[in-house]
Amino acid sequence: MSKPKRIAILEDDEHLRVYLEEVIAEGEGLILAFSAETLAQAKASLARTACDLCLVDLRLPDGDGLSLLGPLRAAGAKALILTVLGDPASVLMALKAGADGYLLKETPPDQLRRSIASTLAGETPLSPQAATHLLETWKSASGALTRAAEGEGLTPREVEVLKLFSRGLSYREAADILGISPHTIGDHVKCIYRKLAVHSRSEAIFEARQMGLISLLD
Numbered sequence: 001m002s003k004p005k006r007i008a009i010l011e012d013d014e015h016l017r018v019y020l021e022e023v024i025a026e027g028e029g030l031i032l033a034f035s036a037e038t039l040a041q042a043k044a045s046l047a048r049t050a051c052d053l054c055l056v057d058l059r060l061p062d063g064d065g066l067s068l069l070g071p072l073r074a075a076g077a078k079a080l081i082l083t084v085l086g087d088p089a090s091v092l093m094a095l096k097a098g099a100d101g102y103l104l105k106e107t108p109p110d111q112l113r114r115s116i117a118s119t120l121a122g123e124t125p126l127s128p129q130a131a132t133h134l135l136e137t138w139k140s141a142s143g144a145l146t147r148a149a150e151g152e153g154l155t156p157r158e159v160e161v162l163k164l165f166s167r168g169l170s171y172r173e174a175a176d177i178l179g180i181s182p183h184t185i186g187d188h189v190k191c192i193y194r195k196l197a198v199h200s201r202s203e204a205i206f207e208a209r210q211m212g213l214i215s216l217l218d
Helices: 014-025 039-048 065-074 088-096 109-120 128-151 156-166 171-178 182-196 201-211
Strands: 005-010 030-036 053-056 078-083 101-104
Touching: 005 014, 005 039, 005 109, 014 030, 014 109, 030 039, 039 065, 053 065, 053 109, 065 078, 078 109, 088 101, 088 128, 101 109, 101 128, 156 171, 156 182, 156 201, 171 182, 182 201
Parallel strands: 005 030, 005 053, 053 078, 078 101
Antiparallel strands: none
């Protein structure tokens, strides 16, 4: 038989913590490594007791549960976020911090145990809300990459125009510096907007900076 997986819990709500302990106790091949209600307790317990995975709450009396992710990684353990926070910022912050999965506390016990198993197997279980936020972020990033590819088609003169705009210059001021007419500047701007898929000078400058075409110092 395979060795039982050691599951730790970091949850400040006593009733929920006891419930999670029961979920672990009833799971085949799972044993409770430790159960903590504060970050300090969890870090102290982790230093004494090894675990394979920890269920991590985000909001705790003494800080953010994400601060436990580093010690967990150092100990070779995985972190499965279990929280009431389903907003995009919390989801993305946790995943960027290295969380191995993100679930809401409303997750049914059987699903929670399956998610623990899949996390231990190297998968990344996500609540429907978290998956939606991640998909939206991917779509946004994909759009940015598309615009970046189009942005590579900007001519040197169009980049010059953007640099001048980023300094706050007007159409006429930019035209005077480049020795061309304001009408020609307008033609360049139309091409820039089309290539970057934007509709204003501020958007064009932002996208160009994101792509590295111009810098904050330009």
